[in-house]
Amino acid sequence: MRALYLALLLAPAVSFGADAPPKVSAQQFVNLQQGDSAFPGFRRAHAKGICISGEFQANGQLADYSQASLFKAGSTAFIGRLSIAGNNPTAPDLKAPVRSMALSFASSRTEQWRLAMNTPPVMAVADPHTFYQQIQAIQAGPAAIKQFFADHPESDEFRAWAAQYQPSGSFAAETYHSINAFYLINADGKQQAVRWAMQPTVAVAANASDEADALQQEIAARVAAGKVVFDWVFTLADAADDETNPTKAWPDSRQQITAGQLVVTGTTPQLEGDCHAINFDPLVLPSGIAATRDPILRARSAAYAESYRRRAKEQLQGALEGSNNE
DSSP: OHHHHHHHHHGGGSOOOSSSSSOOOHHHHHHHHHTTOOOTTSOSSSOEEEEEEEEEEEOSTTTTTOOOGGGSSEEEEEEEEEEESSSOTTSOGGGOOOEEEEEEEESSSSOEEEEEEESOSSOSOSSHHHHHHHHHHHHHOHHHHHHHHHHOGGGHHHHHHHHHOOOOSOGGGOOEEOOSOEEEEOTTSOEEEEEEEEEESOOOOOOOOOOTTHHHHHHHHHHHHSOEEEEEEEEEOOTTOOTTOTTSOOOTTSOEEEEEEEEEEEEEEGGGSGGGGOOOOTTOOOTTEEEOOOHHHHHHHHHHHHHHHHHHHHHHHHHHHHHHTO
């Protein structure tokens, strides 16, 4: 049951586009995400979160692999968000074992990079249509999802991860994975498929608090007392790895490069912070980074945009109603 629960929680982290047969629109997928209980003005997925800010301190070790200015030795500011999965902005933090980190870097006026990462290292399925069917099966009940997983052995690695995963007591102590692969492209045009992870530099035991905002309170207090640091570690694929299949982890023997450290120095409640207005679309990429042909990765943008459109419209309507009542 834990694997099923985690699969359902992870569901909102991935979006469905109209490019995989049979066609299901972004509107239909977002409808599935929000169900019967939309919360106006909030994300349809990962609705509860906290804004973070700080800088990425690059060591230059990845500069030969990508022309992205972010990887040159030096520091780049970011705006980010830590969140739990689900569409309820008032949900208890500790009831959602899937946690996420999103980041936005503005290297210049014309270049931005947005990243969306989750605690699971792999997906349960490899394409958007099957993912849509998975969520429908989960909503249909235990018998349906049991049959779904029996029909889809590609979910084995995700289910094995879910069975052993133990959530920590802090956002600062989780590992956040890109899950999908991307290409690094250097100045000579050579590309290298990679996945990455933000790896914590602290360990925190499980939290037994009954506070609804336990994780948010913990990270705010931790950052106020001192910076929170993650190592940004890239794993390089070799010829045996399929960069288009997010259900398969790459072997531990693959080369890894630590590009630097992400240093979190500030937190802000999301409704008061800059992160609330950002659409963390993982296909907003700078020069030197490119999307692979992973069908789930390439389908996410449409549903992110649809979710953003809905909450922006709701926020505007709320503002107009408020002004009319004055």
